[in-house]
Amino acid sequence: MGRTYRRRRRRRRCRPLTATINTGDDHQKIRSLIGWLRNKDRRLAVGRQRSKFMSSAKLRPHRFASTGRGLQCCRRQHIGAGQLLLAIPIQSMITRNTVLDDSPDLPIDGRRRRTELSDVELLTAWIYWERQKAEASHWSDYFQSLPDRFDELPYMWPNVQDICRSLPVSLATELMAARNTYRRSMAKVFDELGLCLLDNNDDNDEQRLFNWSFGAVNTRCVYLDTDDCSRSCALAPFLDLLNHSATAKVTVTVNRDNNQSYEIYTDCHYRPYDEVFISYGNHDNRFLFINYGFCCFGDTGNNSLANDSIPVSYRQVRDVLLDNNSNNNISDRQQVMSRLKTLLRLDFCNERQVYWLQSQSFDWRLDIILRLLSLNSWSNDTTVKQWIYNADGGAGGGGGSVELDIDEDIVYRRLKRSIVDSLISEYDINVTNEWSLLGDNRGNDCLKQLLSNEFAILSAFLTDL
Template identity: 30%
Template sequence: MYDQSHICRADHMAVSKASRTLRRRKRKGKTSQIPYLEREYIALSQWMKRNKFVQKRPYLSAAIFNSTGRGLMTRHSISAGSTLVSIPHHLLITPHTVLTSVGQHFTKWDKQLSSQQAMSIFLLAERQKQESSFWFPYINVLPKKYTTPAFFSETELNLLPQTVLSKALTEISKVHTAFKLATDFITCCWPELAPVLTYSDFIWSWYSVNTRSVYYKHDLCDQFLADHNYIALAPFLDLLNHSYDANITASFNVKSNCYEIQTEDTYRKYDEVFISYGNHDNTHLLVEYGFVLPNNPNDVVEFSFDSLLDIALRMKLKHLKEKRSVLLTGQFDRKLCCCSDGLSWNLQVVLRVLCMDWTELKNWKLVMQGGIISDQNELLTRTMASTLIKTSLGMCKENLTKFQGLHCDTMTEHERLAYDFICIERTTLQSALISVQS
């Protein structure tokens, strides 16, 4: 789920944060403080200071930004190479934290939980304790719910384009499976926790971990690593928001015994400071983190292999059975997508092969080397690409009709997120069509 070079978390908000399903980001966004948040963050800051969290210059503080919502603001200018945040090991929530705190419950279980399941259960147990929990000041600033599709109603889910809906449903199914295993575990080994393990409680804790965790490998995590998912929650650090062009390094510093973020970017005083979750398209950002980005250079629109075959049938292209076999054998049915600049390499290969005549098909491997088969093949390929994109634009138009009668100001947060996603997809397709036709 996570890689070593990027922080992986998103900071969504319901009660404690204004909606930001569409992040119209300006890298140097200005801040606007909201007073009712101050008490929670003062308590978090005081708790961390009592537990040996010491900020060294440059100092960061929690703030509300007009373009991104809640984030971290610098109180000094920052130069490249600076350490933004350094969180002591004992303030990280890891699988080892779970073992040392409530390990007696987990050692009774004859199956293996994943790190995320174990940490999700731990969060629920600690939240139940309220102020008596060591982790209360941190848990108290976590969002009360998230904007990932798992929190959508059935009606809201059906607003999503089919390709995104399919991935969202797969993710939701995975969460249901995790919930079932967690329920079995608690029934068997921790029955006093059963009252707080409703599905709504579980998805809150699951996405608190899923959207906010950092990569952290520790040998003592292995008891839970059925999925080899090395993760940790890092209070305060997880207030940092995502920008696709943030240039950072995240790792555990053995010498300082702290998890640290270093930046190669520069910031002015009072700027918002960013990290990167990775080079993700908007489908991934929506399904995993619950937001989308306009002008995302990593964004793509995906096509199914079957949709290409349907267009080939409509164009009355021949020998489709043989062409399908060739493409599936070479595993070219994957990564079929376009971006604003044009078509993916796999999509170009598939289109050219589908547009070949029988004689050309014998030399289909030439397209893997970037070779042009014939002028006729190129003409058909361009026509098929245009048809594919126009068909998808038609689907965007149809999807947008689902929002008729809804006003932007009265849409739910989830409705607005689905609407924004479709609008961004339409813009990407329009740019791709221009690229294909030029």
């Protein structure tokens, strides 16, 4: 075995775009996608200034046990900060203009729909229409490279309304809001394509295809700055092989001068066999679960007990403070209501406001409200304004606090505990029967772990109160 043979073998092993990802079917789909991208690149080349699909020579597709398919750093290779990971030609990206200009058979009046269909809805309608063409569609190689199903998205679960009855109020509200957005988009897309939407939620071929199309767009779209300085949703083929991590740091640029490409550079260092990640944004696990169907419980950069937060609305806080059982620490309900009205009048809070509880930390504004309510006496609005001014850090800003004496501090801690007790009671519900309806869906375990982590966050407050 000569030296030349060994070198060639090493190069073959580290070919990023032809490496196997552990299954023959996935391997063929990725190979077809790469060939399609390169052929599309050549067809769209104009003169010497052309876009070019590029991937770091140190990446290869791979299937991971924890995250599924992704991109792996090659054997005996290192990726350093500042290195290019991917460059996707802008012509290969699917935008609103791509749909309106390149799909004349799509039964949508582009001029009329520009203001009535959102980018997400238009891309969903386009995928739905093109997917029905199967192999006849020019985009079939891209469609085949996408996951077969998006059952992990909770707002698509057929029994989501039953599950929401057993969830904490804030989580159920967010999940149902996503569900309503999904149903409204379905109705609009079906109307534009001339399809009939069944109100009884029957599982039919049309709805399954819409779910797949809507899931593909919502879990894979990126934002692309257009020539008119606006932002548009776009789909970037091959980019969805990169999975999310809260610890990942990347720089995204749109190179319109030379390569005409959407480029991603990593700001992290990766060793051989490491999975290479990008970040979807600074989101907590609740947002990731509702919008993407997964959580990052094992991600040290997104440790739930450190970074996850639980929302609580002003109305929830008000109801707890006015409740007779928790109001025995302040003189009477009228005094509490009077002080809250004063804070509302001074614009320090409003009835639609949402506060956030993190591990060992109350939202600053909510904390100040509780401190102000714990004071023994209020004189007038001017004094309250001065307290708020001082709490806000004075002229220098920076966020201060309101000093309390010993008795006031006791009241303050009891008020905090009453809010935590009210929230934590929402997690003491047995939802095993409702969750069992999810079957083998991985969202089952994800939802259980999410609630368990949020319960732990709230429980951590009780140790200090």
